[in-house]
Amino acid sequence: MKSRIANGKPTWNATVSEPPDPMPTIRTRITDLFKIRYPIVQGGMIWAAGHRLASAVSKAGGLGLIGGGSMDPELFRHHIHCCRCETTQPFGVNIPLLYRHAEDLIQVALEEKVKIIFTSAGNPGKYTPRLHEAGCLVVHVVPTVTLARKAAERGADAVVAEGVEAGGHDSLQGVTTLALVPQVVDAVSVPVIAAGGLADGRGLAAVLALGASGIQMGTRFAATLESSAHPDYKQAVVEAADDSTVLTLLKTGPTRMIRNAFTQRVTEAESQGASPEEIKALEGYNRSRKGIFEGDRSEGKIEAGQSSGLIREVLTAREVIDRVIAEYEQTMKLLPIMERVAK
């Protein structure tokens, strides 16, 4: 946009009202795809990502996602309604395809004309044709190059390449974000969103350098004011160090969470060769709710990633985004460039 003021003097067209202040944006393939300002996606975490978080992220220039994985279909519909009241910006939903309500959540999303659907686990192609027919963008979360290729072949419009440092469900293959992202970028032609281990603008710059078109942050947004996670969950994240999480439940559904009395028992049982049935008995039910939503720091699953060590305070979603962008700009200034010096 050219300035309408030249050399301090109004030009011939100066009586036309001035354009509004320019808005900063970092343009990538995913900001074009989702029509958002910044290449920042908020993970659709269970028990933490309701309409308040999703709308706050979208209003601040990122892409907010409502996490369907801990909602029944009517609650999910309610959250979509509320999010739409709270923002006119694009937002999406996350639906884990192995979740027992997955089919119904897809139906609700279609009825409510949600246009951006992130799916994880399960068969990436199962619902894609139906969703595309309704004009939706479909993004699938993948832990390996093989699954990234499969998702792209089955029509995903983008993939989230999620490394094993991410909180919550992870893959047993254990590929890390730094190793995974460039290999996925080389393997597929759709845009790649990096997830796992990311909580600041240095991380955004790092994964854009690896060839990603944006980041998805889960734990960082789970520890915001607008997240529905319990304050004690958020405090656990703030107190965590780099090595406070553990990948556990290896035989029944590998999940990363902050170490506590519960993970200690599971890790010991696993080390002694416990069967999946024995682990399931140890696990019982509702531990994610107990940990994330009810804040039971010793017996709940405090699902969080290794980026927890980077998270030192609970912020608003907008503060998170503004800081990530400011840090990104700062990082870009500090990166060394090639110098030519005498031999």
Add this chain to the structure above:
Amino acid sequence: MKSRIANGKPTWNATVSEPPDPMPTIRTRITDLFKIRYPIVQGGMIWAAGHRLASAVSKAGGLGLIGGGSMDPELFRHHIHCCRCETTQPFGVNIPLLYRHAEDLIQVALEEKVKIIFTSAGNPGKYTPRLHEAGCLVVHVVPTVTLARKAAERGADAVVAEGVEAGGHDSLQGVTTLALVPQVVDAVSVPVIAAGGLADGRGLAAVLALGASGIQMGTRFAATLESSAHPDYKQAVVEAADDSTVLTLLKTGPTRMIRNAFTQRVTEAESQGASPEEIKALEGYNRSRKGIFEGDRSEGKIEAGQSSGLIREVLTAREVIDRVIAEYEQTMKLLPIMERVAK
């Protein structure tokens, strides 16, 4: 350096001999520390990093390291002698402090006046005063923030922050490079070298963005022409995908290697709760030599990192370094910068 030729015409001083062509450099805290051109360190891997590799890396502008961990003291001395014949550029050595010959290797390094000593495992402070007295730089490899702090407090001049995606010995804490590096950068004031998952110039840009001052690449250099690893080992790396490696030997010394018949047996035994003694019996002796040096792809330890999937051919060390630098420059051009657009 100003040209002495202006507009094609010699200036008054043109009879003075021309300065040599300017040499490109990417200057960071570790290029200043080690007096090298590029912030690229070659890991001092066992069975792969002899004098041929170390001198080739140093001649190409990186920092070559002789890997002492698979050498007896006299062989180690021989490699130092040869390296010194082959290059006048700085090079260093890597000594795993838990290695049975560690004390003797330190003695040899001092006698041979090696000035850059990388140490890994063991107590970072044990030899540092003696090495500093002799004018050496000491760099310690760390897998967590806690150990990075300890190394810096005990006098390390730099630390290598190595994530769990790295080949060979890893830490059970499992912190990944992407999560570890910025947290170590925030925790210590000495320069940080990132290791694990890195094999190209995108990776160099990524970890410099995270605040590191350089990279250490192991697997990438193990799969070069000058590496002493067996051609079949190098071929295994070239054929590997993102998810071809596994972190195994969890109870006896966590090590990342390419999956094969041997790792299959260990993983099964671990899953069934085998004791450390049982795992040690399965392991036997000399499997690293068998895998890396003798190229036994099914029964040896093919120690390699998750970056294997990025490695598609065996190159010379100089080709690796030249490509990393060219990719870094290319990456810097592609990174998006903040744009201002109308609301």
